[in-house]
Amino acid sequence: MLFAVIGHPIEHSLSPLLHKISFELMKVEAEYVKVDVPPHRLGDFMSSVDMIFNGINVTIPHKVEVLKYVDVADDLVNEVGAANTLKIKDGKIYAFNTDVEGVRGSIKDAVDPKGLKVAVLGAGGAARAAVVALRDEAQVTVFNRTLEKAKRLAEELGVDYAGLNEVDKIKKHDIIINATPVGMDGVSMPIPPDVIESRHVLMDMVYRPLYTPFLKVGLAKGAKTVNGLKMLVIQGMESEKVWLGASPYWRDVYERLLASLA
DSSP: OEEEEEESSOTTOOHHHHHHHHHHHHTOOOEEEEEEOOGGGHHHHHTTGGGTOSEEEEOTTOTTGGGGGOSEEOHHHHHHTOOSEEEEETTEEEEEOOHHHHHHHHHHHHOOOTTOEEEEEOOSHHHHHHHHHHTTTSEEEEEESSHHHHHHHHHHHTOEEEETTOHHHHHTOSEEEEOSSTTTTSSOOSSOGGGOOTTOEEEESOOSSSSOHHHHHHHHHTOEEEOHHHHHHHHHHHHHHHHHSOOOOHHHHHHHHHHHHO
């Protein structure tokens, strides 16, 4: 069996290592590769996937655009408006979204979100997954630099919205999720450090670096933190359930992945 992750750029993806660890734990004979697919090549790539791959993970910037090329999308894909997992069977391409469970599982590993106030920073695809993951149990507000974008997302998904500059509002939340790329450079923060308090639970959807400045400030203040690697592993295990009908316990894969990165 052959699986892949597609995106652009893709060279830093940890997905091949993650799935290699998982396949070894399950004693599954399969390969997992990364394929750099620039946006203008997506159509060409998708036209031949059914002859090559059993399953595909989709990452930035293709999670929305890829929906043009699938035969069947599940309800969650339609709700989020994005897919990160494709299953190829009998010449048909089926689309799924496991990012939602990635967010939900990561947060629930740290805290029960029921009844809590959640601030989601950003209004892109990652933010959509975070909102859908938590809106049924928690009170979710989308904060974005461009207010119009936050408004569109919030109204579509039935949650509140505000500007990213409204830091006093952000501070009043219990859980703060960074769903922007800010912090990938190892220097930048999506919000000022003084917004973060020890009572907060912080989650960063960025997984490289493992501890972004956002999470480092949280750790220094005694806040609970959830790194993006945990989400990556949980959504990856959910993808394997789609492809193979089973997966190892995510924590076993997570611990091995952490050890291999040390």
